[in-house]
Amino acid sequence: MTAPMSLLQHMRATLVLGLPLIGGHLAQFAIQLTDTVMLGWYSVEALAAVTLAGSYFITFFLFGAGFAWAVMPMVATFAAKGDQTGVRRATRMGLWLSLLYSALAMPAFWWAEEILLALGQTDAVAGLAADYLRVAGWGIFPALIVMVLKSYLAALERTRIILWVTLAAAVMNVFGNYVLIFGNFGLPPLGAVGAAWASIITHTTALAGAAAYAVIARPEHQLFVRFWRADWEMFFKVFRMGGPIGITTLSEVSLFAGSTVLMGWLGTIPLAAHGIAIQLGTATFMVHLGLSNAATVRAGQAQGRDDGLGLRRGATGVLILSLVVSLITIAVFLSIPEQLLGLFLEPDNPNRPQILAIGVGLVTIAALFQLVDGAQVVALGLLRGLHDTTVPMVMAAVGYWVVGLPASYILGFVAGLGGIGVWLGLVSGLATAAVLLLWRFWGRAVGQVGAAVPV
Structure with a gap:
């Protein structure tokens, strides 16, 4: 029988698991800060519009992220029990819910101008924010899928890859902003809409890295094999928790x-x-x-x-x-x-x-x-x-x-x-x-x- 871990051993294990997650969160924060700084360099109007649009986007994103957060403790519990089927079921239904929620949220991004005007925003700011959201809104699909995969990997204590994926996305965000906001390498300057396209590129980069690692590192879970098969029992468990x-x-x-x-x-x-x-x-x-x-x-x-x-x-x-x-x-x-x-x-x-x-x-x-x-x-x-x-x-x-x-x-x-x-x-x-x-x-x-x- 294994001796119980001491308090110091628990603290050390928490740091080993948590430090890459902390780095990942700081890198995500850096992405948001980079957007603010680079749009501020472009124009005050673009910064104001994207600040408003960013708050609008994050409101929908954070609610949908609840299903991704639910995957983390469920996978951790199933993994501790040795239930690999449970790991796959919870993660897959977390992906289902994220995709379904993203589809339901899209009308709010497409008709953002009308909604923002109803909330008392000026025509100019609402119009530019809506232009941003009609593009950036599509990013909720890869963004929420990435959240589920990050929760899955964190629950399996594969946290370093989360840090590296987020850092790669942060670098891609800076490059995308540089090219698309300001119009470098022969492209026209797109301003706020360029920032929207850069955000989609950033989320897609993170998705590609996280999905590739999940498939290669843990093939036994077969996350995407027969992905279309419904599992309504687990679907509603993740829903009730998320x-x-x-x-x-x-x-x-x-x-x-x-x-x-x-x-x-x-x-x-x-x-x-x-x-x-x-x-x-x-x-x-x-x-x-x-x-x-x-x-x-x-x-x-x-x-x-x-x-x-x-x-x-x-x-x-x-x-x-x-x-x-x-x-x-x-x-x-x-x-x-x-x-x-x-x-x-x-x-x-x-x-x-x-x-x-x-x-x-x-x-x-x-x-x-x-x-x-x-x-x-x-x-x-x-x-x-x-x-x-x-x-x-x-x-x-x-x-x-x-x-x-x-x-x-x-x-x-x-x-x-x-x-x-x-x-x-x-x-x-x-x-x-x-x-x-x-x-x-x-x-x-x-x-x-x-x-x-x-x-």
């Missing part, structure tokens, strides 16, 4: 979108400072998200082995790692806030002093923000590993929408704290979600899987 994940992710994103609207009420300068602080917070959040993915896989494996002690020790280990990342981030944010903010501002920007003055306060709150944001996303990852998504969806929604957004409004406007109040409201919402989700996880970890052995 739907709540998509809603949870969408509700968190909408919390931050709501906070952006509130900051916009305070004026252009506070909104600009908020945008920079969000970028800094997003970059560090990618680290916690990678740890959360690793937690999902390892919790799913423990579930498959019925290893209660391993589940609890692994959970303790990943929470400690997330805490260490938060403490390092807090130290950096509190030590050099002006230098971090200055990375996003031109030295001769006339609004620089005002943005820095507001931004320093927001980055200070963002430091506190790290602790609760990391804890809640890791807790969500652990619960997904236990195939528990519906109750966590409700708990997260309570934190985000019942506590977080109202608190942002009350503290920011009723109490008169401005941007600091809006961000303190975000902290309160995420803290509520973290407490509820961790309480839910530890109750399940002790009561459901294995004997109640102390960590």
Whole structure:
């Protein structure tokens, strides 16, 4: 009988699994940042339109990605049980759901101009954003398929390939933007539409790499052999698990979108400072998200082995790692806030002093923000590993929408704290979600899987 892993061994195993995932998330973040920078070089109008279009696209993408996220714990559990057929069934139906969802989402991209105009956007911005979305919308097919394959490979602990595929896609995105946005190598400059074509090329590159590796490295799963055969039992299992994940992710994103609207009420300068602080917070959040993915896989494996002690020790280990990342981030944010903010501002920007003055306060709150944001996303990852998504969806929604957004409004406007109040409201919402989700996880970890052995 194999001796149980120690806490340090669990932490080491989580890092081995999680570091490539963290790198992959940071590379994906770099793709989005590259689009923003290169379109900003092209024209302000193109940047504004694609910023709007990107938010529109990501809303549909994140909900559909719930089915891909569901594949990760299911495959991890089946693999731990040695059920290779279950691995294939879950992954294949995740692919089915992603393709079906993508097809259903296409009308929203095709008629985006009418929808954006109805939402109060100007004719010029809505028209250019719609031109982008009519092309980029087709990218939801390869993008969601890639998400499923990444979840499948991560669950089988093949995370390095995820990093390399995402890095290759990031390089292709830069090249595609350079050629198609600006019109290099004899091609005409396409601006925002060029960025849309570049995004499709990027997603297709990632799809080719991930699919080729999945077929070559794990031929026993035969993912695409007789792909057309329906498996309705597994289809609805993935659907029931993935739907709540998509809603949870969408509700968190909408919390931050709501906070952006509130900051916009305070004026252009506070909104600009908020945008920079969000970028800094997003970059560090990618680290916690990678740890959360690793937690999902390892919790799913423990579930498959019925290893209660391993589940609890692994959970303790990943929470400690997330805490260490938060403490390092807090130290950096509190030590050099002006230098971090200055990375996003031109030295001769006339609004620089005002943005820095507001931004320093927001980055200070963002430091506190790290602790609760990391804890809640890791807790969500652990619960997904236990195939528990519906109750966590409700708990997260309570934190985000019942506590977080109202608190942002009350503290920011009723109490008169401005941007600091809006961000303190975000902290309160995420803290509520973290407490509820961790309480839910530890109750399940002790009561459901294995004997109640102390960590």
